[in-house]
Amino acid sequence: MMAGTIKKLQVGRYRAYYTCGSDPTRIRHSHITVSKRAGEAWLLEQEQMYGGNMQSARNCYFIDYFNSWYQLFKAPIVSAATKGTYKLTFQHLQKLIPKVKLSQLNRTLLQSVFNQLGHNYSKETCRKHCIQVKACLANAK
Incomplete structure (x- = not known):
């Protein structure tokens, strides 16, 4: 229990x-x-x-879960450049969905987040963010 x-x-x-x-x-x-x-x-x-x-x-809020997941599972094993990518992903999520709880996330909401990112950032940046968010959510199941 x-x-x-x-x-x-x-x-x-x-x-x-x-x-x-x-x-x-x-x-x-x-x-x-x-x-x-x-x-x-x-x-x-x-x-x-x-x-x-x-x-x-x-x-809990998704950005809190993402940060906690990163610190626990990814920070000890990834390179310095990849850590920078995770931190950038966190900053973008913090700006776009700061008050969204993990239970409120769905495909439509996440797609709208990536669409908003696509207006200002390259396709590769959005792809990396998407991969990191998917990995985080796969662990949250």
Whole structure:
């Protein structure tokens, strides 16, 4: 059983709680953040690190999931040039769909994002962004 909750503290900060498992070997962590969104991103990292299910991750913002996925899976193994491409993809997504949750993503929305990018960037740049987003979403299943 996996659970993650976020509670607001009196000092204006948030405490995120992550629990995975129910037997004596369960994992329990807590983390204090300055915003609820940062707490959700931390919970997502914990779920990915400890193999939790993706149900609660679907309620997080896609750009937070993309950034967390990149840091966990791609940053340690890709070259410096590829890291630059991932960062550019993140910046473009942050401008175009900053408040879209993972559960709200669909083919139509993503196609409109890539169409908007196509007006200002080359076909190759859009293709690279598309490949990276597809890889991220394949991992989110």
